[in-house]
Amino acid sequence: MSDGTSRMIVERVDFLPSRADWIFVTGVLSGEPVGIGDAVTIQHGDQTTSATIKSIELHGRPGKTTIMLDAELRPVVTAGTVINRRG
Numbered sequence: 001m002s003d004g005t006s007r008m009i010v011e012r013v014d015f016l017p018s019r020a021d022w023i024f025v026t027g028v029l030s031g032e033p034v035g036i037g038d039a040v041t042i043q044h045g046d047q048t049t050s051a052t053i054k055s056i057e058l059h060g061r062p063g064k065t066t067i068m069l070d071a072e073l074r075p076v077v078t079a080g081t082v083i084n085r086r087g
Helices: none
Strands: 006-014 022-031 039-044 047-052 055-058 064-070 082-085
Touching: 022 082, 047 064
Parallel strands: none
Antiparallel strands: 006 022, 006 082, 022 064, 039 047, 039 082, 055 064
16 A cells, blocks of 8 residues: 555454553554554444544564554454554
């Protein structure tokens, strides 16, 4: 994706009671890097929801990324959900 967009297909979603205000969403990020504060769209089935990235963790495998989103999105974000950011 060379047009400034980013895409992640969610592999897993974690919730930590010690960080109850966030969900931890892990997948392989393709396209451009994302940043804290970036607006993203979440596509789950026919539903599209907007969100803001709260924090980011990068992992050893290329592209493997965890982004943190508001915990209120927990029912919407599941394995297979697509998260996009337009450049």
